[in-house]
Amino acid sequence: MHQxxxxxxxxxxxxxxxxxxxxxxxxxxxxxxxxxxxxxxVPTPYYPGFDRDVKWRPGVDLIPVHCRSxxxxxxxxxxxxxxxxxxxxxxxxxxxxxxxxPSNPVGxxxxxxxxxSLLDFAEEKNIHIIADEVFAGSTxxxxxxxxxxxxxxSEYIDKSRVHIIYGLSKDLSLAGFRVGxxxxxxxxxxxxxxxxxxxxxxxxxxxxxxxSMLSDKSFIxxxxxxxxxxxxxxxxxxxxxxxxxGIKCAESSAGMYCWADMSGxxxxxxxxxxxxxxxxxxSDAKINIxxxxxxHCIEPGWFRICFTTIALEDIPLVIERxxxxxxxxxxxx
Amino acid sequence: MHQxxxxxxxxxxxxxxxxxxxxxxxxxxxxxxxxxxxxxxVPTPYYPGFDRDVKWRPGVDLIPVHCRSxxxxxxxxxxxxxxxxxxxxxxxxxxxxxxxxPSNPVGxxxxxxxxxSLLDFAEEKNIHIIADEVFAGSTxxxxxxxxxxxxxxSEYIDKSRVHIIYGLSKDLSLAGFRVGxxxxxxxxxxxxxxxxxxxxxxxxxxxxxxxSMLSDKSFIxxxxxxxxxxxxxxxxxxxxxxxxxGIKCAESSAGMYCWADMSGxxxxxxxxxxxxxxxxxxSDAKINIxxxxxxHCIEPGWFRICFTTIALEDIPLVIERxxxxxxxxxxxx
Numbered sequence: 045m046h047q048x049x050x051x052x053x054x055x056x057x058x059x060x061x062x063x064x065x066x067x068x069x070x071x072x073x074x075x076x077x078x079x080x081x082x083x084x085x086v087p088t089p090y091y092p093g094f095d096r097d098v099k100w101r102p103g104v105d106l107i108p109v110h111c112r113s114x115x116x117x118x119x120x121x122x123x124x125x126x127x128x129x130x131x132x133x134x135x136x137x138x139x140x141x142x143x144x145x146p147s148n149p150v151g152x153x154x155x156x157x158x159x160x161s162l163l164d165f166a167e168e169k170n171i172h173i174i175a176d177e178v179f180a181g182s183t184x185x186x187x188x189x190x191x192x193x194x195x196x197x198s199e200y201i202d203k204s205r206v207h208i209i210y211g212l213s214k215d216l217s218l219a220g221f222r223v224g225x226x227x228x229x230x231x232x233x234x235x236x237x238x239x240x241x242x243x244x245x246x247x248x249x250x251x252x253x254x255x256s257m258l259s260d261k262s263f264i265x266x267x268x269x270x271x272x273x274x275x276x277x278x279x280x281x282x283x284x285x286x287x288x289x290g291i292k293c294a295e296s297s298a299g300m301y302c303w304a305d306m307s308g309x310x311x312x313x314x315x316x317x318x319x320x321x322x323x324x325x326x327s328d329a330k331i332n333i334x335x336x337x338x339x340h341c342i343e344p345g346w347f348r349i350c351f352t353t354i355a356l357e358d359i360p361l362v363i364e365r366x367x368x369x370x371x372x373x374x375x376x377x
Numbered sequence: 378m379h380q381x382x383x384x385x386x387x388x389x390x391x392x393x394x395x396x397x398x399x400x401x402x403x404x405x406x407x408x409x410x411x412x413x414x415x416x417x418x419v420p421t422p423y424y425p426g427f428d429r430d431v432k433w434r435p436g437v438d439l440i441p442v443h444c445r446s447x448x449x450x451x452x453x454x455x456x457x458x459x460x461x462x463x464x465x466x467x468x469x470x471x472x473x474x475x476x477x478x479p480s481n482p483v484g485x486x487x488x489x490x491x492x493x494s495l496l497d498f499a500e501e502k503n504i505h506i507i508a509d510e511v512f513a514g515s516t517x518x519x520x521x522x523x524x525x526x527x528x529x530x531s532e533y534i535d536k537s538r539v540h541i542i543y544g545l546s547k548d549l550s551l552a553g554f555r556v557g558x559x560x561x562x563x564x565x566x567x568x569x570x571x572x573x574x575x576x577x578x579x580x581x582x583x584x585x586x587x588x589s590m591l592s593d594k595s596f597i598x599x600x601x602x603x604x605x606x607x608x609x610x611x612x613x614x615x616x617x618x619x620x621x622x623g624i625k626c627a628e629s630s631a632g633m634y635c636w637a638d639m640s641g642x643x644x645x646x647x648x649x650x651x652x653x654x655x656x657x658x659x660s661d662a663k664i665n666i667x668x669x670x671x672x673h674c675i676e677p678g679w680f681r682i683c684f685t686t687i688a689l690e691d692i693p694l695v696i697e698r699x700x701x702x703x704x705x706x707x708x709x710x
Contacts, residue, residue: 064397064555068576075434096575101408101434220581222397242429243401243577248553250580 053194059229061237064222066178066211067097068244070142073207073226074102076236077172078139083107084174085127085141087119089303089339089346091148091176098142107131107138110342113305116295117150119143121161128169140172140205141165146179146189149339149348150303151296153183156190163192163201172205181215181268184276185297193227203229212254214300217271221250275300275352278359282351285363289370300352307345309373318344321373328372329365386527392562394570397555399511399544400430401577403475406540406559407435409569410505411472416440417507418460418474420452422636422672422679424481424509431475440464440471443675446638449628450483452476454494461502473505473538474498479512479522482672482681483636484629486516489523496525496534505538514548514601517609518630526560536562545587547633550604554583608633608685611692615684618696622703633685640678642706651677654706661705662698 063069070093078084080103086094088108098104109127111117124141131138141162146153154162166173175192183189196203211224223246226237246254258264283293283302294303310317315337322335336346354362396402403426411417413436419427421441431437442460444450457474464471474495479486487495499506508525516522529536544557556579559570579587591597616626616635627636643650648670655668669679687695 064577064580071576096572101573101576222578222580239429240434243404243434244397245555247397247555247580247583249583249586253582 053191055193055227059227059234061226061228061234061241062246063224063226063237063241064244064246065213065219066176066209066224067093068241069209069211069224069226070094070097070174070176071100071102072237072240072244073174073209073228073233074098074104075240076233077174077207078102078104079137080104082137082139083131085109085124085131085138087111087123087143087147089117089149089336089341089348090142091144092334092338094142104139105136106142107136108340108342113294113343113346116152117147117303118152119154119158119162121165124162124165138169138171140174142174142176144176144178145192146177146183146298148176148179148299149301149334149336150294151299151301152294153187153189153298156195159190159192159195163196163206166205167202172207174207174209176209178209178211178214179299180210182272182275182300183298184272184279187297189298196229205230207233215271216257216267218254221254222246223250223254274356278351278354278356281356281359282349282363285359286349286366289363289367291366291370294346301348301350304347304349305345306347307343309370310345311373314344318347321345321369322347324369324372325366329369331362331365331369386524388526388560392560392567394559394561394567394574395579396557396559396570396574397577397579398546398552399509399542399557400426401574402542402544402557402559403427403430403507403509404433404435405570405573405577406507406542406561406566407431407437408573409566410507410540411435411437412470413437415470415472416464418442418457418464418471420444420456420476420480422450422482422669422674422681423475424477425667425671427475437472438469439475440469441673441675446627446676446679449485450480450636451485452487452491452495454498457495457498471502471504473507475507475509477509477511478525479510479516479631481509481512481632482634482667483627484632484634485627486520486522486631489528492523492525492528496529496539499538500535505540507540507542509542511542511544511547512632513543515605515608515633516631517605517612520630522631529562538563540566548604549590549600551587554587555579556583556587607689611684611687611689614689614692615682615696618692619682619699622696622700624699624703627679634681634683637680637682638678639680640676642703643678644706647677651680654678654702655680657702657705658699662702664695664698664702 083105086106088110098106107127109123111119128138177191180189192206196206206229208227212221213219228234286304292305310321318335318337325331325333334348416438419439421443431439440460442456444452461471510524513522525539529539539562541560545554546552561567619637625638643654651668651670658664658666667681
């Protein structure tokens with residue numbers, strides 16, 4: 045974590061609890077921070093897996109805080125305030141805010157100012173912040189990623205309400221290895237999480253492999269550089285291809301997805317129209333993309349498209365298939 | 378599983394859900410079969426980990442069904458009936474019976490007749506059976522282990538209430554690998570368990586290693602034979618050593634523990650006396666054994682002692698240390 049964030053922040057091993065991937069890490073934090081029936085605020089569009097991780101077994105609710113295309117889907121404190129006070133009116137206890145930063149699906153990153161505002165908000169409402177930073181090392185833009193860990197080293201900030209999720213699935217492309225981590229500044233949470241990690245522990249052969257790999261700092265350095273360059277190339281080629289078809293993407297600088305606006309192609313302009321277009325992509329073009337409604341996006345017609353599962357030279361083929369879907373939409377409207 | 382049970386029972390891969398060890402398998406089954414506040418019946422003394430696996434997150438209660446030294450801690454249906462009807466009187470919904478067979482900590486095994494009675498009981502009360510069979514391959518006595526899977530292949534038995542737990546931690550000495558399995562005849566349970574196994578999945582390097590190891594049938598055959606012989610040798614030497622000190626063990630034929638009666642050494646004859654003796658073992662003899670009260674045993678003074686973590690040639694040393702504790706108890710009484 046230290047290395048991939050450019051050495052700008054130090055992580056203390058005694059603040060870590062290892063888990064079998066980020067998925068159980070999020071579930072464990074939900075169990076630790078909230079009771080059944082409590083809720084977490086979560087900016088939309090959000091990673092569809094959060095529903096599974098937070099709702100299924102912990103029984104914690106997710107309250108969407110809607111972000112909009114007009115702001116490039118950035119979070120606003122006003123929207124947070126609104127969602128919080130509406131929840132309170134309904135008698136729902138809000139225990140925290142769950143963010144993914146860099147954002148999955150949008151791929152944008154929170155500014156340092158936004159992170160400070162978020163900390164102020166959490167302080168004022170006496171709630172926690174869970175920051176899922178699994179894409180921290182997969183940046184490709186000119187902006188530098190700022191971890192929430194970097195800015196809380198101040199005596200004015202109550203660190204005990206900040207909990208970070210990390211894992212090797214994205215930045216190290218090791219999804220099958222099941223290696224995740226809870227990084228918390230709260231000793232009670234760490235103690236409880238350690239007990240619960242018994243249900244999601246990392247197997248010893250995997251620990252050994254990963255230890256050996258992470259110890260090779262020059263390999264990791266080289267890997268990150270190569271990986272970022274490849275993501276950038278794929279992103280640029282893919283977004284350029286979409287743009288030529290008239291499909292614009294949200295501005296992004298991290299992750300493996302682009303967040304594409306196909307609202308012009310859906311009829312009716314609703315979730316129904318969106319899902320029909322998704323169906324068309326699946327059956328006609330054999331392309332599986334994520335409809336925005338699965339990410340609880342409030343504006344219909346946005347789709348998450350993963351551009352890193354295909355080789356660079358196959359991008360034109362995929363764009364060609366998308367072109368056919370686009371044309372068929374236009375000719376039928 | 379097929380191989381270690383002597384080929385007497387076939388297991389269908391489509392009835393399996395893999396998990397990161399038996400621990401999450403038990404937790405997942407508890408989530409699937411019971412709601413918060415429901416209960417499972419469990420014969421005592423029982424594996425202390427059941428409290429963690431069943432109570433912590435699923436919020437399911439465990440109702441002890443006490444077994445006694447006079448029956449070599451075998452389960453009786455009368456005791457089950459009693460516990461069931463008492464629970465019902467208290468308004469508690471009993472969803473199933475959780476057994477470990479071979480038993481941890483006692484090391485005895487259920488007879489075929491007992492398993493049939495258990496199935497009848499479950500049928501009559503309309504509840505489930507969870508059979509934790511993680512020690513199935515670690516038998517060392519002359520008796521053959523009978524899996525519940527072996528006897529339910531009859532049209533008169535409703536298999537959908539039977540769920541088996543297995544894992545590689547004990548029989549293959551691969552505790553750190555985190556490989557467990559839920560074997561169920563109930564499609565609803567399998568579907569739910571598969572979804573929940575997302576939080577406890579087996580890492581790919583480990584899957585690969587284990588697949589390669591289990592595919593080598595002659596190695597596995599040889600391993601099991603050697604392992605059983607070694608457990609038998611250690612068991613016989615250890616139990617003999619204890620016997621010479623006047624400490625009798627329950628009759629056992631599987632597992633890595635002996636279940637030793639040290640009730641004659643405790644003052645007072647209570648949990649307090651038992652824990653004081655445990656303390657003495659820890660501080661004076663530097664031997665960590667499990668007090669029976671941790672296994673919810675109703676008779677004070679019984680201890681679970683693991684005899685497989687030490688080399689055969691070190692057993693006399695351990696027995697000598699135990700002898701000193703025994704003598705100090707006798708001289709102070």
